[in-house]
Amino acid sequence: MSFEWRYVVRPDGSFWRTPNVDGALDSVTDEQLQGMWPLVDQHRGDREPVSCSRCGREVVLHWRAPAPGVMLELCEHCDSGRPAAADLIRWKRDPARRAVDLPLLFAMWETETMEAMGWVFHPPQA
Template sequence: MSFEWRYVVRPDGSFWRTRNIDGSLDAMSDEQLQRMGSVLNRRGEDDERVSCSRCGREVVLHWKAPAPGVVMELCEDCDGGRPAAADLIRWKRDPARRAGDLPLLFEMWETETMEAMGYVFHPAGDDPRAQD
């Protein structure tokens, strides 16, 4: 079984992602996924206003991390000096952003943030316990 993420970006820059297991969502357009997200009431995890746990200012994005119980924050003041974070901040702030840029930018930020928290990303192919 294989899966990759399918990202849905709204005009305001908020987004959500869902697992695309074995390409099951490949035939769905972004508009269909947007409607599905609305029906399921799946808003982007960054929709509500959240204060940075480090400086108290509003975060650009907060997201549930792949590790249980961990929440990632993207704060312009606290994270602006980190390369992947700075790239995602620029994308979020740019009204002319391209949805196609989001998967790589988000995944680079997610990896950078998780590593800063002490987690290490191992692709399934690198894990000796992974099953083919």
């Protein structure tokens, strides 16, 4: 069984991902995928901005980590000195950069952030 993520990016740079097990979503367009999960967008505008737990400023991205109970924050003020975080911040802020490979940027940021929190990523065994 193969597993990878399928990303859907909105024009404002926000995005979400869903599992693509054994390539089941390979033939589905982004527009079709968006229509399959309308609840993802239904309450998007109702959310309060999330504040950084380190400096109190609004975060660029708030994401549930692959580790149980761990939330990841991407803060422009606190994280711009970390390479993967800086790349993802630039991607999020600049629509011209949206052609850059989001899955790779996101995976690098997620790994960098998890490692900074003391977690270690072990890639799946082939």
